[in-house]
Amino acid sequence: MSKQIDVHDLNIFYGNFHAVQDVSMTIEARSVTAFIGPSGCGKSTFLRTLNRMHEVIPGGRVKGQVLVDGKDLYARSVDPVDVRRQVGMVFQRPNPFPTMSIKENVLAGVKLNSKRISAAAGDELAEKSLRGANLWGEVKDRLDKPGSGLSGGQQQRLCIARAIAVQPEVILMDEPCSALDPISTLAVEDLIDELKQDYTVVIVTHNMQQAARVSDRTGFFNLEATGKPGQLVEMGDTQRIFNNPAEKATEDYISGRFG
Amino acid sequence: MSTSTHKRPQRSAPIDGIEPSEVRTAPQHLVWVAVGVGLAIALIAGFALNLSLGLVLGYLAYLLTAYLSFRATAGSRVGLDQLMRGLIYGAFALALLPLISLLWTVVSNGAMRAFSSAFLNQTMNGVTGLNDQNYFDGNADFIGGAYHAIIGTLEITAIATIISVPIGMFTAIYLVEYAQGTRLSKAIRFFVDVMTGIPSIVAGLFAFALFGSIFGVGTKNGIAGAVALAVLMIPTVVRNSEEMLRIVPNELREAALALGVPKWRVIYKVVLPTAASGLASGITLAIARVIGETAPLLVAVGGFYALNTNPFSGPIQTLAVYAYEMFTKPLNPGFRDPSLERAWAAALILVLIVVALNLTARLIAKLFAPKKSGR
Ligand SMILES: Nc1ncnc2c1ncn2[C@@H]1O[C@H](COP(=O)(O)OP(=O)(O)O)[C@@H](O)[C@H]1O
Ligand SMILES: [Mg+2]
Numbered sequence: 062m063s064k065q066i067d068v069h070d071l072n073i074f075y076g077n078f079h080a081v082q083d084v085s086m087t088i089e090a091r092s093v094t095a096f097i098g099p100s101g102c103g104k105s106t107f108l109r110t111l112n113r114m115h116e117v118i119p120g121g122r123v124k125g126q127v128l129v130d131g132k133d134l135y136a137r138s139v140d141p142v143d144v145r146r147q148v149g150m151v152f153q154r155p156n157p158f159p160t161m162s163i164k165e166n167v168l169a170g171v172k173l174n175s176k177r178i179s180a181a182a183g184d185e186l187a188e189k190s191l192r193g194a195n196l197w198g199e200v201k202d203r204l205d206k207p208g209s210g211l212s213g214g215q216q217q218r219l220c221i222a223r224a225i226a227v228q229p230e231v232i233l234m235d236e237p238c239s240a241l242d243p244i245s246t247l248a249v250e251d252l253i254d255e256l257k258q259d260y261t262v263v264i265v266t267h268n269m270q271q272a273a274r275v276s277d278r279t280g281f282f283n284l285e286a287t288g289k290p291g292q293l294v295e296m297g298d299t300q301r302i303f304n305n306p307a308e309k310a311t312e313d314y315i316s317g318r319f320g
Numbered sequence: 321m322s323t324s325t326h327k328r329p330q331r332s333a334p335i336d337g338i339e340p341s342e343v344r345t346a347p348q349h350l351v352w353v354a355v356g357v358g359l360a361i362a363l364i365a366g367f368a369l370n371l372s373l374g375l376v377l378g379y380l381a382y383l384l385t386a387y388l389s390f391r392a393t394a395g396s397r398v399g400l401d402q403l404m405r406g407l408i409y410g411a412f413a414l415a416l417l418p419l420i421s422l423l424w425t426v427v428s429n430g431a432m433r434a435f436s437s438a439f440l441n442q443t444m445n446g447v448t449g450l451n452d453q454n455y456f457d458g459n460a461d462f463i464g465g466a467y468h469a470i471i472g473t474l475e476i477t478a479i480a481t482i483i484s485v486p487i488g489m490f491t492a493i494y495l496v497e498y499a500q501g502t503r504l505s506k507a508i509r510f511f512v513d514v515m516t517g518i519p520s521i522v523a524g525l526f527a528f529a530l531f532g533s534i535f536g537v538g539t540k541n542g543i544a545g546a547v548a549l550a551v552l553m554i555p556t557v558v559r560n561s562e563e564m565l566r567i568v569p570n571e572l573r574e575a576a577l578a579l580g581v582p583k584w585r586v587i588y589k590v591v592l593p594t595a596a597s598g599l600a601s602g603i604t605l606a607i608a609r610v611i612g613e614t615a616p617l618l619v620a621v622g623g624f625y626a627l628n629t630n631p632f633s634g635p636i637q638t639l640a641v642y643a644y645e646m647f648t649k650p651l652n653p654g655f656r657d658p659s660l661e662r663a664w665a666a667a668l669i670l671v672l673i674v675v676a677l678n679l680t681a682r683l684i685a686k687l688f689a690p691k692k693s694g695r
Contacts, residue, residue: 114578119500146580156571160593170579173589220575227579 064147064230064261065090066111069126072290073106076120080106082290084125086280093253093262095272095299098282099314103291104265105153107282108233111263112148113141129231146170148231149224154240155216157208157223164204166219167191170227186226194222195252214245221252231261239267250275269315273303281311346394351402353389358382379410423671430668433661439465444637445626449652456655464651464658466666468627469642473673476542476621476638477611479631480549485603487550488557495558496565497587515555523551524616531620542631545621545638549610556609560602564595597688601681608677612670614640639670 066088073081081103088094096104109115110123113134127134134144157166167187171178178186187204191197196218200211208219217237224232234253238246253275256262266272272279280296295308306312362378383406391399433439438461447464454460491508499505527548531539568591576586592599622635623645629636643666650659 112578114574117574117577142580142582144580145578150578152571152575152578154571156569156575158572158575158590158594160590169576170581173576173579173581173585175585223575223579 064130066231066261066263067126067128067131068111069128071107071110071123071125071127073103073110073115074120074122074124075106075118079290081282082292084293086293086296088261088263089278090261091257091259092277093257093264093275095276095279096263096265096282097267097269097272097279097314098291098294099284100267101287101291102282102284104282105235106291108235108263108265109150111231111233112150113144114150116141146227147229148233149227149229151217151220151224151232151234151237153236155213155220157211157216157219159207159209161208162205163200163208163211163219166208167222167226169223190222190226191219193225193256194218195248195255196222212245214241214248217241217245217249218252221249221256225256225260229260231263232256234262234264236265236267238271246271269303273299279303281306281308281314283310283314344394344398346390346398350389350393351386354382354386354402357385379406382406383410426664426668426671429664430661430666433462434665434668436462436465438462439662439665440470441465441467443468443626447625447651449650449655452650452652452658453655455658462658464662466637466639466642466662466669468624469637469639469666470669471627471629472542472621472624472636473611473638473640473670475629475631476545476549476617476636477607479542479546480553480610481603481607483546483550484553484557484606488554488603488606489561489599491554491558492561492565493587495562497583497591512555512558515551516559518551518555520548520552520613521615521619523548524619526551527616527620540620540622540635541633542621542628542636545617545636546631548616548620549613552613552616553606553610556606557603560606561595561599564598564602565591567598568594593688597685600684600688604677604681604684608674608681611673611677612640614644617641618644639666639673642666643670 068084068086068088071081071084072079084107096108098104106115111127111134115121115123123135125135129147133139157163158169161169164183164187165172167190168178168183171183171186188197188201191200196215199215200219203210208216211219217240221232221234221237238249241249250271253262253264257277264272264276276299278297279299279302281294281302282291283294284291294310295302295306297307302311303315306315358378358381360378361381362374364374365377366374368374383403386406387399387403390402442463442465444464445468451460451463455462491512495505495508499508524545527544528540530547531541531544572590572594573586576590577583581589617638618641621638621641623641624635624637626637628634643663646659646663646666650656652659
């Protein structure tokens with residue numbers, strides 16, 4: 062259940078603002094790919110084009126190709142709704158649905174689409190997803206309590222459970238730990254490591270140690286100056302990027318000599 | 321960078337012109353002194369001059385005493401705090417006074433008639449000035465009530481609600497979810513604002529003219545009244561709903577979209593339920609706003625002495641129009657009192673309905689509110 066993503070010459074715009082320029086890359090299946098780079102260089106923007114969430118923003122548009130196992134996400138005939146079922150997303154701030162219980166949150170992808178699902182199957186899917194998100198043990202006794210009653214780290218894992226309950230091929234995470242304490246961060250990092258058995262995982266992070274810890278491959282984004290579009294400076298095996306970067310900018314950023 | 325050798329600045333190093341402020345306790349009993357002074361002045365001036373002047377002078381005396389005494393004992397900041405506190409309480413009382421006075425007038429004039437079974441269960445069908453005269457002379461029981469007007473008010477308002485809620489809600493959904501920042505949305509918002517300011521009589525004339533041109537000049541019926549009320553209600557519903565939809569966090573929309581939920585379902589299953597409490601109470605308040613309208617109903621529906629439940633034909637009585645007619649055209653000009661009683665009673669019933677609607681709005685807001693975190 063995982064797919065390779067090929068991006069060709071992707072340019073991303075907010076209205077007339079050119080946010081990301083000419084990105085080409087390959088994201089390998091069953092691996093964790095991390096994006097690092099300074100704030101505002103377009104990491105989130107780029108990530109959101111991988112499941113067509115970018116166009117949700119008024120004025121958001123994209124030029125170029127994103128191929129998932131050879132099929133172009135941006136082809137005319139492709140329905141963005143189907144893309145998002147295949148490519149799930151976890152956001153920076155945990156955002157469980159406040160009107161729903163923990164279980165309803167996990168099953169939100171099914172329930173919101175009014176798919177019929179038997180109670181037993183629903184229970185099974187909820188348990189499987191919560192186990193997949195390393196949260197089952199902590200919430201199994203209070204599945205009917207509101208999801209907003211969990212701690213921040215638990216809420217984030219709830220959101221991950223919600224994303225994997227839709228059974229996507231790819232999971233995108235935008236700074237999933239930046240609102241979490243170190244222990245919750247560790248829990249989520251462990252989880253990411255497990256997720257790559259089954260999914261293609263792409264994670265944006267501000268934390269370089271985290272990128273080094275969890276990812277197999279790393280892409281470094283940068284922008285030449287404010288107001289200029291962000292670019293992919295280089296991408297490669299995490300080991301190589303951190304130990305032996307090809308570009309000066311990457312080295313400067315990684316070693317903390319930046320700006 | 322070793323912090324241990326780093327020398328901290330001396331904590332209380334004196335700086336020219338800046339002195340650490342000492343902690344002074346404000347003597348709270350001074351409030352009671354000020355209240356006493358205020359009351360004394362109010363009483364004296366109240367008896368010597370007149371009551372309202374006494375109240376004003378007493379209030380000013382309270383402000384002055386509180387300000388000066390606290391200033392002298394606890395410093396100017398505390399004195400100013402007390403002064404502002406007094407001013408704010410004063411403004412609050414001033415704002416509340418007309419409301420209480422209005423409620424009191426309506427209740428005291430209307431209460432004894434409003435809850436009698438004759439008033440609640442009878443229409444004005446067959447009631448004449450002679451009945452009022454007999455009642456006034458003590459020769460007969462009071463007859464003639466507002467049953468038909470209560471039913472008419474509820475019916476016309478309900479139809480107006482049925483017309484305006486879908487239109488208003490869909491407009492709000494369009495503005496917030498589909499047309500954010502577009503020119504069309506700005507234009508719509510502008511016209512909605514203009515509509516908010518339409519005088520109600522104009523809405524009545526509009527409905528009257530509209531129905532006149534379709535069904536023949538002079539057509540007056542319940543639907544025409546409901547249309548007039550809807551014209552007044554729609555902008556309120558749009559504005560309230562828009563506000564409520566706007567405060568639904570965008571994260572929730574994105575969370576649902578990212579799960580592969582189509583946009584219309586996101587609106588229907590996530591946005592609307594999250595905003596439900598606000599939407600429902602906004603609609604209830606919009607109803608409360610139009611339920612007491614008189615002018616548009618007078619023009620578009622007219623008044624009627626008997627029960628008419630058919631909104632498609634003929635005039636229907638409503639509470640506000642009933643009160644207006646009883647007041648301006650008493651059944652028996654020689655014996656006005658029974659008619660005035662009816663007018664006040666109708667006013668009281670109307671006020672009670674509005675209060676009930678407001679309470680309902682609060683209840684709905686509580687019931688639908690998103691589950692609070694139990695953390
Ligand atoms: N909703 C938006 N509308 C317009 N511009 C945006 C929006 N979101 C982000 N941007 C711009 O796009 C650029 C990239 O932002 P972002 O992708 O959030 O950066 P990062 O995630 O790397 O910090 C920034 O210049 C930012 O100002
Ligand atoms: Mg970002």
